[in-house]
Amino acid sequence: MAKEYQVPFKLADPSLLHFDSCVGDKWVESKSGKRFEVLDPGTDQAWASCPASTVDDVPDAVETAHKAFEEFRKTTPRQRAKWLLKWYDLVTDAKEDLAQIVTHETGKPLAEARGELDYSLGFLWWFSGEAERIQGSVSQPAAPGRRVFTVKQPIGVAAALVPWNFPVAMVLRKVGAAMAAGCTMVVKPSPETPISALVLAELARRAGIPPGVLNVLTTDLENTPSLSEALCKHPLIKKVTFTGSTRVGKLIASHCAQGLKKVTLELGGNCPYIVFDDASLDQALDQLMALKWRHAGQACITANRIYVQSGIYDKFAAALKERTQALVIGHGSDQNTTLGPLTTPRSIDKAIAQVENARKLGAEVLMGGNRVTSRPGYFFEPTILSNMTKEMQITDEESFSPIAALYRFDTEEEAVKLANDTSMGLASYAFTKNVDRIWRLLENLEAGMVGLNTGNQSAAESPFGGMKESGYGKESGKDVAVQEYLVTKTGTLTVEGHF
Template sequence: MNAHSTPTTKLSFDPAKLPADLWIGGKWRPGSTGKRIDVLDPSTGKPVASIADASVEDALEAVAAAHAAGPGWAATAPRQRGEILRKCFELMSERKEMLAELISLENGKSLADARGEVTYAAEFFRWFSEEAVRLNGEISTAPGGANKIVVMHQPIGVAVLVTPWNFPAAMATRKIAPALAAGCTCVLKPATETPLTAYALADIYREAGVPDGVVNVITTSRAGATVSAMLHDPRVRKLSFTGSTEVGRKLLHEAADTIVSCSMELGGNAPFIVFDDADLEAALDGAMIAKMRNGGEACTAANRFYVQEGIVEAFSQGMARRMGALKVGPGYEPATQCGPLINHDAVERIGGLVDEAVGKGAKVLAGGKAGEGEGFYFPPTVLSGVPGGLRITREEIFGPVVAITSFVSEDEVVAAANDTEYGLISYVYSGDLARGLRVSERLEAGMVGLNRGLVSDPAAPFGGVKQSGLGREGAHHGIMEFCETKYIAVSW
């Protein structure tokens, strides 16, 4: 790795000693292109490392390594696979602080958020270490009595895993853990904005006893061509992707050529609904969690705040006080509560969304304008009286901006919440449990946080409806995404 600059805060590790080459077949190796990709610290906008740039040929070598390791890993006893996954959990837990600092360095999120991510990411290994031994089949008698119906679940094969930059640890382990538990091998392609965490975790997998070739990690500046080549390789039978709906659509088209099984965790446009009878302080607490986890750069982030007219003023002022009090700074600074965005384009895009809303009549209660200086910062912002139909209510904000609109009736807010192509998650706050459950049932979303601002859990099925995705991650559902179901007809 070539280090270019060092954060002013002393880290517990030396960035220059981190792995930054391709991990293929149990070996570290440079990309065949001979080129490197700079990794930036969003707090300064300056490079802190450079990583290998894989070619299409490198990617296909990773597929070949995964394919070669497949039969041996599939034949490994479930208990043995589970013990290896458990060791991954233990090593990640032991190195929590180092991994959190690394995530903050390349992603920009606060240390508190990064520590939370490492804990969450490690839990997928603990959960699926237990699921590995519970991949049960079934036996029944055919209704006509002619034979027995034996059903078993077998590993689907080589899986290509494509993950985003916003949760560089959790988005990888949420896919790798169930894949390995099911007996699959994989090729992970993390985002080039945050690759160092993926490579650091690869070293942990090796130490935990994951056999060579079972997990391969590649980074590339040619993501489209590289992923396309892997999807058109007949040895690849699974694609698991987390990212934007736009890219997800393109990958589904690519996967159709070879009928590759697809799991898609795509974009969101989460409504956060607060009824008049809600506990105001609890709703504000939940709103801060739902909005500001990872500084708002999350597909589960609350995007549209609908607050009933009797409580909207108090809620808006409460959010302005809380958002305005957040300390903004480099993620790896211990006092930071809101770090930088991932890059300059994100700052420009969010600034444009805010400017359009203000131009159409929204009122700025906190923040509103990006400051000067180095780094990719946008201040925590609260807008009230946001008109419907604007880009800020139609697109994912993916940043620290709260856009508040008032509503009158239950039917009105449900219609507004469902008026989107997305359906990942919704949030509802109400003191009336019957109403809360009724509205939750009516919302077109794969997940609902009822009087809660956080729903993600390795033991729960994570995923959306409509154009927010296909399939589920986590829970028992997650391991089934990496299985083929086989039926055997037999008489005895």
């Protein structure tokens, strides 16, 4: 029996809330009977609990998804599109309730939680259209009397291993593409953010999506590695999609290699943000403020290394400090809050270590650099570090915290070399009004996505994914995202007679 908790917010529709895993048409406990607590990062208080599923719970979930796949694969693209659009309508209606849940799971301010919901809904809308645009081909080969044609078919049951920083967006981006293709899915949400995924499953049920098409297995931090491995290695899982760290992504790839599973990996960022002296300073600062401090810096595509040309470096640093000082730290549910807590306490320890390392090696702390001790929760001061160098930890590691690290450069060639001097390649950003330089940067920066006079560049219609050790495969965008859940089958026909 689940322990009773005091939910610290009111919902317009309390019946949305479920605290057990979703398998088929049932809400189920773990076979172990164990549960884990869901904490509010803004107070460090538990407000719910969910099943701590183990490897013993994997077969039922996967077999349920496989049974559903045998029927779901036969549905028409039009029907799948209708289900996605109905789900879109229901998530839209529940947007304010979901925003409250996301805020109390992740800590992000309500305004940002609402922004995530708007962003997330784009995936359901987009993939409802993509469902009917899956096409094969017909061609005439060199051999006489033959025709070659291809058909696209859903690959099978997919597993989605989802992070905590955008818990609704990552579920809908993955499930939307899978459903459009005709695949079913088992979602393993992060231990920090299981409730929002369970609400999405409830809304999918209300949308008429058949039982077993979307299954959600919750688990705690301790069981996450073994449960994820079991999903990756289950013979009925044909595709795995993972968003998270490069270190864990390599483990996921190795698990999937044993079964030659198709894998999409969206991994670490360490993204450079380059500002040239001919840039619009206001534009570069506006975009940086939105990108850097969103969700307290906990986004894979946030600006991790900020390179500013020498001619405007001091002016840029002073303006960034002035704007950052206006941020309001507080609980995400407070309408005045513009910077919420970190989602996990271990993120604070990492932030402190990075600041101390930079300070020891000669960086200047322009502001911040400390844990906030005046309130409960996992708060860290917005921090600006100046005079950063390549020897410092932040140069090689994602911060995933509210730390803006400023580096100085002189020439375009130097900026590109510094920006590319990382094993990762998810996103890069560049601000300049030189159109020739814009094009050179697009081609020379080693990243899967390049923002040109643009900060936040992620959208349902835009292919999302990196290169180098930031992973492979694409999520969202025209054609490419759905293709990740399809196999191409080739038919060759010999035609007798004359035309």
